[in-house]
Amino acid sequence: MEVGVRIVGVILRLINFLLHPLFWLASARGPKLRVPPPKPLHLRSAADLARAVRDGEMTSQELVTAFIERVKEVNPILNAVVGERYASALAEAKEVDRQIEEARRNGKSQEIFQKKPLLGVPFTVKESCSLAGMSNSVGCLENAGSRATTDGAAVRLVKEAGAIPLLVSNTPELCLGWETTNLLNGTTNNPYCISHTPGGSSGGEGALLACGASVFSVASDIAGSIRLPAAFCGVFGHKPTPGIIPIEGHIPTLNDENYPKFLTVGPMTRKAEDLPLLLNIMAGENRSKFRLDEPVDINKLKVLYMTEATDAMPLLPVHGGIKQAVRAAARYLGECGAAVSQEKFEELENSVELSISVFFSMKDIPNMLQDPTNPKRQRSLLVELLKHIVGGATRSLQALGFTLIDKTNLFIPQHRRSHYCERADKLKEHITRTLGTDGVFLYPVFTGPAHRHHEVFSRASGVLYTMLFNVLGLPATAVPVGLCGDLPLAIQVIAGPNQDRLCIAVAKQLEIGFGGWRHPRH
Numbered sequence: 001m002e003v004g005v006r007i008v009g010v011i012l013r014l015i016n017f018l019l020h021p022l023f024w025l026a027s028a029r030g031p032k033l034r035v036p037p038p039k040p041l042h043l044r045s046a047a048d049l050a051r052a053v054r055d056g057e058m059t060s061q062e063l064v065t066a067f068i069e070r071v072k073e074v075n076p077i078l079n080a081v082v083g084e085r086y087a088s089a090l091a092e093a094k095e096v097d098r099q100i101e102e103a104r105r106n107g108k109s110q111e112i113f114q115k116k117p118l119l120g121v122p123f124t125v126k127e128s129c130s131l132a133g134m135s136n137s138v139g140c141l142e143n144a145g146s147r148a149t150t151d152g153a154a155v156r157l158v159k160e161a162g163a164i165p166l167l168v169s170n171t172p173e174l175c176l177g178w179e180t181t182n183l184l185n186g187t188t189n190n191p192y193c194i195s196h197t198p199g200g201s202s203g204g205e206g207a208l209l210a211c212g213a214s215v216f217s218v219a220s221d222i223a224g225s226i227r228l229p230a231a232f233c234g235v236f237g238h239k240p241t242p243g244i245i246p247i248e249g250h251i252p253t254l255n256d257e258n259y260p261k262f263l264t265v266g267p268m269t270r271k272a273e274d275l276p277l278l279l280n281i282m283a284g285e286n287r288s289k290f291r292l293d294e295p296v297d298i299n300k301l302k303v304l305y306m307t308e309a310t311d312a313m314p315l316l317p318v319h320g321g322i323k324q325a326v327r328a329a330a331r332y333l334g335e336c337g338a339a340v341s342q343e344k345f346e347e348l349e350n351s352v353e354l355s356i357s358v359f360f361s362m363k364d365i366p367n368m369l370q371d372p373t374n375p376k377r378q379r380s381l382l383v384e385l386l387k388h389i390v391g392g393a394t395r396s397l398q399a400l401g402f403t404l405i406d407k408t409n410l411f412i413p414q415h416r417r418s419h420y421c422e423r424a425d426k427l428k429e430h431i432t433r434t435l436g437t438d439g440v441f442l443y444p445v446f447t448g449p450a451h452r453h454h455e456v457f458s459r460a461s462g463v464l465y466t467m468l469f470n471v472l473g474l475p476a477t478a479v480p481v482g483l484c485g486d487l488p489l490a491i492q493v494i495a496g497p498n499q500d501r502l503c504i505a506v507a508k509q510l511e512i513g514f515g516g517w518r519h520p521r522h
């Protein structure tokens with residue numbers, strides 16, 4: 001491990017050790033609100049609710065109303081909503097009901113549902129994915145009040161499938177962070193325990209989904225932003241193979257040619273069966289690349305697993321419950337007939353160096369120290385940090401931290417960068433070859449279950465578990481596998497490029513074996 005990375009790691013662990021009791025104390029003294037119980041309707045999958053509308057079990061207006069009411073009930077506790085369009089959604093639902101009625105009269109209802117498999121089903125959107133007419137300031141003070149003029153490409157495809165958007169939800173500033181908090185719309189709470197973060201950057205979506213306030217989410221992942229909140233909130237989240245689901249309209253979008261390899265738009269859901277449904281819709285004309293219609297035989301699957309990237313002291317160790325969950329998942333898949341291999345990917349011990357070197361080689365990463373009124377002027381990092389103590393801060397701490405990593409490159413010497421970039425390419429080749437077209441790799445999503453608000457700084461090394469797979473361009477799913485106390489536990493299922501269907505098949509199997517998403521205790 002690079003000396004600089006080692007030193008930063010040790011300092012962070014020390015801070016974590018010293019501050020943990022304070023965080024614990026602060027959360028012990030905080031309010032103990034719980035989300036109210038859901039109705040049975042709020043527990044159903046998107047596929048099931050789409051069927052209910054199709055079969056006339058309920059109208060789209062009834063369905064949309066039920067989810068709007070649920071959001072209104074839980075949002076005062078969560079602070080997940082940035083902007084809503086309830087009146088428009090209800091008007092659209094009314095029009096959908098009229099169309100369905102007309103199609104039924106003309107014997108064309110099969111046709112209309114074939115074209116629009118999500119007709120009349122409500123959904124929610126991470127603010128950064130752009131929903132026309134809604135806020136797209138993405139937690140950035142200087143963009144306060146700005147609105148999307150068009151839909152993000154994936155949002156448009158979901159709308160074309162007949163689904164009705166209800167709202168846009170909270171993220172960290174410009175998605176630069178792993179906790180959902182910003183200076184514009186505040187901090188989002190985890191519904192399992194409100195003193196904890198839902199993770200980020202799709203934390204608003206994670207929080208809403210987890211308590212049945214959304215049917216499904218359109219979210220995005222550049223360094224864990226779908227998988228981390230899915231894991232912290234006990235729902236499913238899939239980061240697809242890049243280059244299949246269109247990412248146009250995402251904020252931020254970098255001009256670097258590698259950006260579309262790292263940033264992916266994808267679904268978060270309460271039920272595994274909704275993942276393939278949404279991937280097919282969000283991929284538009286590219287859907288055949290996912291090959292989701294090809295059946296996967298768990299009996300013929302090869303399963304590799306690791307419970308930790310490394311046991312090197314500078315990095316936070318993985319929580320015992322998560323290690324156990326990875327082993328239990330491997331064992332269970334073995335019992336289902338898969339061949340569990342003992343092979344490990346040793347190179348993962350260099351995850352920090354590989355991720356940082358490749359990721360921060362991108363050009364035009366947002367510079368949070370640039371003065372927005374005068375792009376030639378640089379602000380001082382120290383002054384910006386001090387403003388968080390004395391008041392008047394204009395940049396979130398997480399965004400400043402991100403810029404700090406960008407500026408220092410974690411003290412990895414410049415000349416070593418290309419070395420690590422080459423090693424990342426080799427690792428991708430190695431994993432791709434090893435997993436082939438029938439292998440998956442089970443791994444933690446993060447070092448622990450959801451941590452308390454603002455603990456992200458001392459726990460940042462945990463993101464090596466997700467970020468590397470953006471850098472490598474491999475598909476990965478966060479799968480809930482139980483609870484640890486009140487908080488959800490999850491594991492990550494990774495496959496070779498374009499083998500998303502293997503991740504999904506394993507997610508479905510683990511849902512059967514471990515029970516999948518559970519509503520928070522109330």
Ligand SMILES: *[C@@H]1O[C@H](CO)[C@@H](O)[C@H](O)[C@H]1NC(C)=O
Nearest residue numbers: 081082137144145146184185
């Ligand atoms: C979030 O901030 C925006 C400012 O762009 C504001 O319009 C919106 O009302 C805020 N949302 C909430 C729920 O406070």
Ligand SMILES: *[C@@H]1O[C@H](CO)[C@@H](O)[C@H](O)[C@H]1NC(C)=O
Nearest residue numbers: 243244245246283284285286
């Ligand atoms: C298909 O994928 C390409 C990138 O590989 C993307 O540019 C394009 O927008 C996608 N097309 C559709 C219809 O989603």
